[in-house]
Amino acid sequence: MKVESAPDIAVVIATYAPNELLERTLETLSACEIPDTLRRVIIAENGPEEVGREIAKKFVDRLPVEHHFFPNAKKCGALNKSLDLLGDELIVYFDDDVRISRGTLKAYAKAAEGMSKGAFFGGQCCVDYDEPPEDWIVKFLPAAAVGWAPSSGFTEMKESGALGFNWAAFASDLRAAGGYDERCGPGTAANSDEMNIQNEMLRKGVKGYYLPEALVWHYVPRSRSSVAWLLDYKRKDGMGKGIAAADEGGLFCLKQKYGSWAKLQLCRLLLMVPSGILSRDLRFHSQIKVQRLEGKLEGIRLVEGGMKKRAVPPNVDKALAD
Template sequence: MSLSENQENVQPLISVAICTHNRADRLILALEGLLKQSLPSQNFEVLIIDNASQDNTKEIGDRYEKKYSNCRYIYEPVLGLSKARNTALNQAKGKYIAYLDDDAIPCEEWLEAILDTFTTVEPCPVCIGGPIYGLWEIPKPDWLDRTIEDYFTVLDYGSKPRWFPRNKYPYGANITYKKESLENLGGFNEELGRQGNKLLSQEELLVNWILEKQGEKFYYNPKASVKHWIPKKRINPNWLLRRSYWQGRSDAIADKIMGKPITQQYQESISNLLHLKRVIAQLWPQKKVRLTTRTRIWRSWGYFLEVWFNR
């Protein structure tokens, strides 16, 4: 992927943003995946957004920036995924901006498939996503129900290209926008998104809701796939419940931002928390059923606390 000097001034078609925080070991694998892209290197740039890392991320970023002229290392001192994503948006030179998680590895035709979709599909989508296959460090446990795999950022809509159904969108580990459309919204809301140990989310979902209300559409291309690392420290019920709790907090913040009436939020927070069937299900003999319903209880609890005590 080494570029000659006269390629340095070529305007890239697409900017790839990797927002990273203390994951230098996984970051290298993501970057190596980008070195193997079938798309010619002069057609894309790689933005390494170091979000206040305390490991050797800077060393890696500097190394790749020095060796590959389409790589740029950028330090963002304010902790927060949305802040880092907005920094990438402000720095990107491409017509499109692709967000790749720092623990995800793209397939070789990832960028080529994305650009092909933007240039051939009619009407032109505002956003493109593809499969996100789980790279499980340990075997996926039997107690994990498929309906809650979303918490591990796994997505698979099959082997055929298609429009995403209404109210369904790509996930942030593998998502590409028209840069202008994202800029017009002001980027991602920085109240949402990961902030250190706070597992907040919904930042890209909020963007997608607004874009869909504007009449925009989202496209799924199975050729634009990535593999997403799922470490064993997450593959346990305690992490899953914590993740569910923060999902509820995120839901409440997103509802507030979108202008849902506070009286409606109060009502929903109580009715969801007092869902009798979920409580009764805790007596069910199958662990999978108990855990699945418990994640919904914890999500409701997070929503309740955010609505009632964080105004």
């Protein structure tokens, strides 16, 4: 929706057991070109103990920082509770392990000028490695571990893809999409939380846009580019997509369910081929597919077995009426 004024901006950073990486994130955020419309920087801490308040206090003279502790809410729960605190702002999401480029906030503010809803934005992502992954595995790693830049310039996104540690959406659109799915995300057995809510917004007619000027660097420890981590990630990613497919139901879910089952059998057959015949890359690709497809089928079974999505978040009636 087009409006004459620029939207207010709120930055939300979810964190669990924060450490010096959160401090680094806030340091780089405070060094950004700050738009006049930035109103709030919410540190949404979840976990068994509150440890991030002292870190947040270090920046109150440079940023409109506020710390909120949501015990054991998990990431998506903390994001939903933060959404409940907000009005109609454009929410810019960062994680507690990114470095933020100086022009990133201004890029989001400029892209949203004259809007109040109907669009979300994904920024460019690069990586900070503790130790670069082995060359052979790079092609299999997700965008969060290798970076994301789908085009060289500003472009419309026809499908989900904006990474959860550098993207922005209007609060009203997030509420109308049902908020974050608390069955997914860090702290659960499923991933694909941001992708699922982006897909829901796209289905509702919200447009997605890629902003190359909105740049961050994501910290990737060695453990998050290993074989074991990648296989676990793919299974969780599949489960998140299975949950979303089961929620949609109908013919779409049936196609996903039986199509995934058929593909899974083919991949299992491939893995029975002797190592001397099947290349390492093809074998590993098949292992990844098995994990992802098993996860998807498990996600569908969980929903069919009665796993429910959270209740419609507060203010959703207002969001739908606007």
